[in-house]
Amino acid sequence: MVTPTARGIWFRLTIVAAALVFSGGVAAVAYCIVTAPPPSHPAASPLQSVAPSPGVPWFVDVTAASGIGFRHFDPATPQHNILETIGSGLGWIDYDNDGWLDLFCVQDGPLRPAPDGGPLPTNKLYRNNGDGTFTDVTEAVGLARAGFGMGCAVGDFDNDGFDDLAVTYWRGVVLYHNEPDGHGGRRFVDVTAKSGLHDPHWATSCGWGDVDGDGFLDLYVCNYAEVDLAKYPHCEHGPKKIPFSCPPWFFPAVSHRLFRNRGDGTFDDVSKAAGIAAASPAPGLGVVLTDLDGDGRIDIYVANDLRPAYLFHNQGGGRFVEKALFSGCALGSNGENIAGMGVGAGDVDDSGRPSLFVTNFHAVPNVLYINAGHLLFHYWTHRSGLGAPSIDRLGFGTVFCDVDLDGRLDLAVANGHVSRNAAEVYGAPFAQEAQLFLGQGAGRFRDVSAEAGAYFREPRVGRGLAWADYDNDGRPDLAFSHNGGPIALLHNRTETAHGWLRLELVGDGKKSNRNAIGARVEIETTAGRQVRFLNGGGSYLSASERRLLVGLGPARRAERVTVRWPSGREQTFHNLEGGRWWRLREAEALPEAVEPQPPPKSR
Amino acid sequence: MRRAGQEAVRLAQQGRFIDAEPKLRVALEHDPNNIELLRALALGLLDTEKLDEADRVLTHWCAVRPEDAEPYRLRMDLRHNSAQRAKPGAERQRLQELALADGQRVLELASNDDSTAQKVVWLCLGIGRFDEADQVCRRYRERQPDDPWLDYLQARVCHARGANAEALGLLDRLLASAPQFAPGLLLCAILHYEAGNADQAIPLLRRVIAEGGASHKEARYHLSLALARAGHTEEARRVMAEVQRDNFERDTARPGETESLAVRVRRAELLFSSGRADEALASLQAVLAEDPGYAAAHRLLATYYDEHGQSAKAAEHRRRAGPDGGKE
Numbered sequence: 001m002v003t004p005t006a007r008g009i010w011f012r013l014t015i016v017a018a019a020l021v022f023s024g025g026v027a028a029v030a031y032c033i034v035t036a037p038p039p040s041h042p043a044a045s046p047l048q049s050v051a052p053s054p055g056v057p058w059f060v061d062v063t064a065a066s067g068i069g070f071r072h073f074d075p076a077t078p079q080h081n082i083l084e085t086i087g088s089g090l091g092w093i094d095y096d097n098d099g100w101l102d103l104f105c106v107q108d109g110p111l112r113p114a115p116d117g118g119p120l121p122t123n124k125l126y127r128n129n130g131d132g133t134f135t136d137v138t139e140a141v142g143l144a145r146a147g148f149g150m151g152c153a154v155g156d157f158d159n160d161g162f163d164d165l166a167v168t169y170w171r172g173v174v175l176y177h178n179e180p181d182g183h184g185g186r187r188f189v190d191v192t193a194k195s196g197l198h199d200p201h202w203a204t205s206c207g208w209g210d211v212d213g214d215g216f217l218d219l220y221v222c223n224y225a226e227v228d229l230a231k232y233p234h235c236e237h238g239p240k241k242i243p244f245s246c247p248p249w250f251f252p253a254v255s256h257r258l259f260r261n262r263g264d265g266t267f268d269d270v271s272k273a274a275g276i277a278a279a280s281p282a283p284g285l286g287v288v289l290t291d292l293d294g295d296g297r298i299d300i301y302v303a304n305d306l307r308p309a310y311l312f313h314n315q316g317g318g319r320f321v322e323k324a325l326f327s328g329c330a331l332g333s334n335g336e337n338i339a340g341m342g343v344g345a346g347d348v349d350d351s352g353r354p355s356l357f358v359t360n361f362h363a364v365p366n367v368l369y370i371n372a373g374h375l376l377f378h379y380w381t382h383r384s385g386l387g388a389p390s391i392d393r394l395g396f397g398t399v400f401c402d403v404d405l406d407g408r409l410d411l412a413v414a415n416g417h418v419s420r421n422a423a424e425v426y427g428a429p430f431a432q433e434a435q436l437f438l439g440q441g442a443g444r445f446r447d448v449s450a451e452a453g454a455y456f457r458e459p460r461v462g463r464g465l466a467w468a469d470y471d472n473d474g475r476p477d478l479a480f481s482h483n484g485g486p487i488a489l490l491h492n493r494t495e496t497a498h499g500w501l502r503l504e505l506v507g508d509g510k511k512s513n514r515n516a517i518g519a520r521v522e523i524e525t526t527a528g529r530q531v532r533f534l535n536g537g538g539s540y541l542s543a544s545e546r547r548l549l550v551g552l553g554p555a556r557r558a559e560r561v562t563v564r565w566p567s568g569r570e571q572t573f574h575n576l577e578g579g580r581w582w583r584l585r586e587a588e589a590l591p592e593a594v595e596p597q598p599p600p601k602s603r
Numbered sequence: 604m605r606r607a608g609q610e611a612v613r614l615a616q617q618g619r620f621i622d623a624e625p626k627l628r629v630a631l632e633h634d635p636n637n638i639e640l641l642r643a644l645a646l647g648l649l650d651t652e653k654l655d656e657a658d659r660v661l662t663h664w665c666a667v668r669p670e671d672a673e674p675y676r677l678r679m680d681l682r683h684n685s686a687q688r689a690k691p692g693a694e695r696q697r698l699q700e701l702a703l704a705d706g707q708r709v710l711e712l713a714s715n716d717d718s719t720a721q722k723v724v725w726l727c728l729g730i731g732r733f734d735e736a737d738q739v740c741r742r743y744r745e746r747q748p749d750d751p752w753l754d755y756l757q758a759r760v761c762h763a764r765g766a767n768a769e770a771l772g773l774l775d776r777l778l779a780s781a782p783q784f785a786p787g788l789l790l791c792a793i794l795h796y797e798a799g800n801a802d803q804a805i806p807l808l809r810r811v812i813a814e815g816g817a818s819h820k821e822a823r824y825h826l827s828l829a830l831a832r833a834g835h836t837e838e839a840r841r842v843m844a845e846v847q848r849d850n851f852e853r854d855t856a857r858p859g860e861t862e863s864l865a866v867r868v869r870r871a872e873l874l875f876s877s878g879r880a881d882e883a884l885a886s887l888q889a890v891l892a893e894d895p896g897y898a899a900a901h902r903l904l905a906t907y908y909d910e911h912g913q914s915a916k917a918a919e920h921r922r923r924a925g926p927d928g929g930k931e
Contacts, residue, residue, distance in 0.1 A: 225865075226898070233863055249855050252865040252899030280872060281902075306854055308847070325843055326831035335824025335846040337854060363691040376832070378797050383763050388731040392693035427690065442765060 050454075052495055057403045057410070057436060059453040059478060059490040066126075066489050067133045070105040073121045074484030075148070076420065077111060079232060080245040083148065083170055084111070085418040086204065086224070086285075087396070087463030087483035089541025091152040092470070093125075093163050095141065095178055096186045099581075099596035100128035101468040101545055102137075103479060105487055106149040106167060111229065113146075120146035123167065128470055130598045132491075142187045145174065151464070151541030155208030155217045155517065157261055159509035162186065166219055168203035168541075173221055173257075177265075196266045201254045202227060207537020209289030209298045210513045210566055211274070212318035216261035217513045220276075220300055220537065222284030225251035237425045244425045245418055248305045253281035256302065256310075260318060275312070275320040282307035286343035289536030290354050291518060293375045296568050298518040298536070301329070303340025303358045313375060329356055329369040329377035338367055342465070342540030345533065346400035346409045348384075349443035352522070352531040355380070359395025359540070362417060362428045366390040366398075370443050380443050386411070389447045393432050394418065397465025397540040401476040405498035405551030407530055408439035414462030414480050414540070431459035434480060455480075455490055468545035472596045474500040474579060476549050481542070499552035499578035503561065504594065505534060508586040511567035515546060516586070518566035525555035552578050561591075608634060612643045620647035636667045645677060657681060672712040676719060679705035683726065699730055710739070717743055717750075724756045733763040751777045755787050767794050785811045785818040792825060801832035820849070844877040864890050868899045875907060883907075898924045 052058035075084045088106040095102050103126045113120055122144040126134035138144045148170035154163050162178040165188060175195045176188035201223040208217040225248060235246040255277040259267040271277040282304035292299045297314035301324075304310065308331055311324035324330035332338050339361035345354040353371040360366045365387035369377035381387040390413070397414035404410065415432035422430045436452045437445035449456040464481035471477070475492035482488070501523070505516035512519075519534040532548050552558065558576040565571065565586045573591045576582050583592040611626035627644045634640060641664040648657035658681060664674035679702045686698035706723040709716055720743040727736035737760045744753045754777040761770035774791040778784065792807035808829060811822035824846050830839035851873055855866050867890050874883035884907075890900045901924035908917035 247854075249851075249866055249869065250863045252868060252897075254899075280876075281899075326828060326839065328828055331824065331846075331850075334821040335827075335850070337850045372797070382731055383733075383765065385731050388696060388729075391691050391696055428692065 052453075052493055053451075054495045055404065057438065057448055057452045057492070057494045059403075059436075059455060060493050061453070061455045061488055062132065062491045063486060063489045065132065067135065068103060068105075068126050068487060068489055069136070070107075070124050070126070071486045072105075072481060072484055073108050073110070075108055075111050076484070078243070079234065080243050080419065080421070081111060081227070081229075081232060082225075082245050082248070082251065083202075083227060085245050085483070086150065087416075087461070087541070088149050088481060089151040089205075089397070089464030089539070089543075090466055090479055090481045090487060091154050091165070091543030092466055092468035092479070092545045093154045093165060093543070094128075095125065095163060095165075095188075096127070096599075097162060098128075098130075098599040099594065100130045100472065100599050101470045102126060102128050103134060103468075103470070103487075103489075104143070104152060104154075104165065104543075105481065106152055106464075106541065107146070108148045108150070108170075109146055111148070122146045123149055128599065130471075130596075132471060140185075140187070141181070142189065143176065145190075147172075150203060151205045152543055153206045153208050153219065153537060154543040154546070155219075155536070156514050157208070157217045157219075158265060159216065159514040161514065163515075164188075166197075166206050166208070166221075168199075168206050168221060170202045170227075171200055173197050173199045173203050173206065173219075191265065194266065196268065197259055198269065199223065199257050201257075203257075204285050205287050205537060205539075205541050207287045207289045207300075207535075208515070209300070209517050209536035210261075211258065211289075211298055211300070211314060211320075212260060213297065213316075213511075213566070214261075214263065215507075215510050215513055215567075216263045217515065217517065217536075218261045219259040219267065220287055220289060220302075221257040221259070222287050222302060223254045223256050223281075224248075224283045224285065224305070225253050227251055242421060242424050244421060248283045248307075251283075253283050253307070255279070255281045256284050258300075258320075270318060274318050275315075275322065279310055279312075279322040280307070282310070284310075285341050286358070286540050287537040288343045288345045288356075289517065290345045290533050291520065292345075292354060292356075292371065293373075294353065294520075296564070298566070301343060301345065301356055303338070303343045305341070306337045306339050309338065309340055309358065311375070323375060327375050327377055328379065332364070332367060333379045333381065336364075339364070341394075341396045342398040342414075342538075344398045344400045344411065344538055345535055347531045347533070348400070348409050348411075348439055348445075350441055350530070354533050354535075355443065357386075357398060357400070357411065359398050359413060360390070362394040362422075362426060363391060366393075366395050366413065368443070384443050385440075385445045385447070386437060389435065389437075389449075392428070393435065394428070396463045397480070397542055399465055399467045399478070399539050399544055401467040401544075401549065402439075402551035403436070403476055403492060404438065404494050404496055405475065405500045405553070406439075406496075407498075407525075407527060407551045407553040407555075408441050410439050411437040411445060412465060412467070412478055413437075414460075414465040416461035416463065416483060429459060431461050433457055433459055434462050434465075453490070455488055460488070461485060463540065464542040465539050466542040466544040469502070469547075469549050472502075472581070474502065474549070476545075498554065499556050501548075501550045501552060501558055501561075501576055501578055502581040502594075503548040503550060504581065504583045505548070505563060505565075506583060506585045507565060508567065512565045512569070512586055516563075516566060517546070520564040521548060521550075522560075522562040523550050523552075523558050524560040524562075525552050525558050527553040527555040547581075605630065605633065608637065608640055612639050615643040615647050620651055623647060635663075638664065638668060638671075641667065642673070645674070649677065649681065654681060654685060670712060672709045672716065675705045675708045675712070676716070678702075679709065679719070679722065683722065696730070699726055702726055703730060703732075715746070717747060721752060721756060724760065728756075728759055728763065733760060736760045737764060751780050751784075755784070755790075758787070758790060762790060762794065767798060770794055771798075783810070783814060785814045785816050785822075788814075789818045789822050789825070792822070792829070796825060796829050796832070801829040804829040805833060805835075820846075841877070844873065848873045848877060864894060864897055865899060868897070868903055871900075872903055875903075880907070896923065896925075901925075 150168040165176040181187040206221040260270040286303035300312040302310040312320035341359040344357040370380040393415040400409040461483040478490040507516040581594040608630035614623035645660040661678040682702035689695040703726040758770040758773040792804040795804040808826040827842035871883040871886040901920040905920035
């Protein structure tokens with residue numbers, strides 16, 4: 001018998017090396033500076049598609065035709081300030097309840113605006129005209145606000161049936177209440193001051209969720225770090241002293257914030273009382289609110305940049321205990337830190353539990369944690385097929401959605417380096433291609449980026465990412481934001497015979513929040529069972545559509561749809577015909593079929 | 604082959620590649636597809652670590668003799684070794700893919716090449732081609748059913764494909780013959796942990812840690828998880844604190860550079876969590892000596908004094924942290 005020690009050195013070395021590669025690699029390479037020239041990309045794959053083929057996801061960049069002219073401001077500074085690396089997000093919101101998702105784009109600006117520098121760029125809201133085009137309504141609805149904007153979260157915090165908007169900034173959070181404009185339309189009113197929302201720090205991603213079960217949405221806000229422009233550190237690389245963006249540990253981290261909704265339009269900062277502030281301060285970038293252990297209470301998972309992630313386990317009564325480290329979802333496979341950016345949560349292994357996906361730095365893989373139940377997670381990155389394709393990318397926004405409607409969640413990722421001189425400093429490209437992975441079931445994915453349309457082959461400096469079926473054709477579309485560039489609206493033109501259902505959940509607005517964030521939905525068809533979660537937050541600085549778009553595969557209808565509402569009430573709806581939009585109201589026995597009407601031409 | 608070429612090959616075979624190389628090149632100008640010359644030059648270039656040139660010569664050899672396994676085998680090893688030296692990223696991946704393609708070609712040409720089969724399985728694992736790894740590994744285990752290495756490879760493949768019970772069976776057999784084989788112990792421990800048997804994982808992980816070596820770091824992390832799951836909370840925290848401290852030192856290492864105050868505050872925080880409060884307090888005092896208003900240091904001190912029942916001191920530091928310090 002051949003013993004392990006009798007083999008040649010090649011193989012013994014290979015074992016160690018391959019074990020490292022296989023197990024997820026080496027945290028130290030994140031933010032590790034190399035002197036190598038930028039790597040060339042692998043040769044073009046013969047699988048690259050230039051036209052759609054049946055069953056293969058296909059996205060077309062329709063930004064120009066849509067009329068969305070938003071361009072993110074590039075706040076580049078000679079010092080490569082870390083603030084300029086973060087980018088800004090975007091959010092889908094049906095602000096006028098006409099059934100057509102509108103797009104809100106967050107804007108930043110110059111770090112030190114000149115006093116007489118002219119008008120500063122502002123956030124923008126684009127109203128969906130229902131015909132594939134959008135109209136800029138920013139001024140009309142009162143959202144023209146300049147500042148160093150970061151992210152947004154969409155939620156109906158006062159349960160009045162209209163979605164409101166939280167927007168994060170470097171040094172602040174702004175809350176907009178969606179109100180009638182007096183002319184049959186809607187407008188947003190800045191209610192930050194009277195709401196009591198106050199966060200003086202660098203707020204990034206935020207997410208809504210009813211953490212205390214009182215029927216009103218509360219708001220979690222990630223904070224990144226304290227950056228003092230007057231004492232900004234100078235980071236240089238190599239003998240040529242090339243300036244580059246300082247890594248996050250150069251700046252003190254600050255605690256994140258949890259704001260409890262009192263139900264009267266005001267909020268209390270309960271960060272300390274709820275146990276959020278007890279966690280070691282860390283640079284937070286992504287947050288998702290979902291019930292991770294199936295106890296009926298919404299938990300909070302936060303991706304932190306080169307610090308352990310947070311898993312705030314909801315104890316009830318608005319109290320949380322941070323448990324990520326020993327739940328196995330705080331670090332990489334070797335226990336190394338993850339440069340956590342965006343997050344997603346969804347059932348990718350047909351377990352009925354939400355697993356967690358976190359995007360990561362260049363040269364280390366994105367991370368998939370499979371939810372094994374009882375608040376225990378297993379590192380699944382390489383087993384999933386998501387590891388190797390992400391090694392040469394720096395991931396930011398990410399969404400789970402079923403792009404080919406086969407009944408399995410797929411995954412999209414926005415990529416782009418943090419440093420505009422990444423080639424010199426990190427040996428990596430600044431602009432990078434976004435990626436699309438098809439869910440195969442059992443926690444496995446297949447990279448179809450080369451086949452999914454031209455956008456996925458164009459290097460961009462990707463940041464935010466949110467999905468929505470903006471044209472109500474039953475296929476999820478994608479919107480990407482780019483640092484210092486225009487957004488990209490991708491229309492899903494996948495040719496498929498698969499069925500689908502749109503499920504709009506409406507909580508009772510008393511024990512459940514009206515948005516039904518925190519609901520668990522089980523869909524049973526002749527083709528099988530799938531479980532979907534209505535999460536708060538997710539992705540990176542961005543907000544996706546809240547209506548669930550469920551692929552049915554070969555099935556034509558759902559035999560049963562069982563909703564566990566945030567209140568704990570369980571309700572089953574029967575025989576929901578596919579290809580339709582169903583509104584499911586808590587405590588109402590019958591679902592309502594919704595027919596989207598073309599929106600009025602103007603308001 | 605001309606006499607000069609024969610002389611060049613002879614010199615190379617005697618280990619005198621410095622003398623042989625120019626002669627080999629001259630001879631190849633006259634006889635560019637001569638396999639003996641190409642082999643001698645390629646091996647010499649590999650020995651002298653002229654790897655780019657070696658790759659070019661091997662590629663030419665492959666083109667001249669596409670039915671010969673040897674140049675593909677040599678090029679696979681060369682590219683795989685280059686991949687290991689490359690930083691993780693696109694270039695490493697590209698080299699691994701190229702090495703794998705060579706390995707697959709070798710197996711087409713020499714299906715009894717067990718050594719190359721093992722390398723192909725490893726490369727497939729690294730790239731994430733688990734089904735292919737499974738096929739190759741099973742085929743070669745049929746030929747060598749008692750090879751513990753192939754058991755280990757198959758166990759990794761099974762783990763990657765979710766066949767954990769089969770993986771455990773293979774590892775049991777492997778560890779019976781090689782009880783100190785750290786990668787096998789580690790994988791076995793992870794499988795036990797994932798199956799909910801943390802108690803069984805703990806002794807295996809302790810053995811890996813005692814062995815030291817490349818698996819040590821990963822084993823320590825998994826030990827902290829297993830200890831926590833088995834209810835040994837205090838030891839789990841201590842081990843996890845070590846993991847975090849190592850992460851921090853590795854992530855922030857910048858030889859020759861002055862550490863930022865934020866780094867020093869974070870180190871103090873990790874020292875607190877490791878029970879080394881005296882060192883942490885000294886470090887924070889040094890930070891405040893440099894910048895008496897440094898809010899992060901005051902906030903950390905406020906937390907520390909709060910936890911130790913010294914509310915007056917805590918309040919003072921919170922006040923000095925600034926107007927928002929009290930809310931942290």
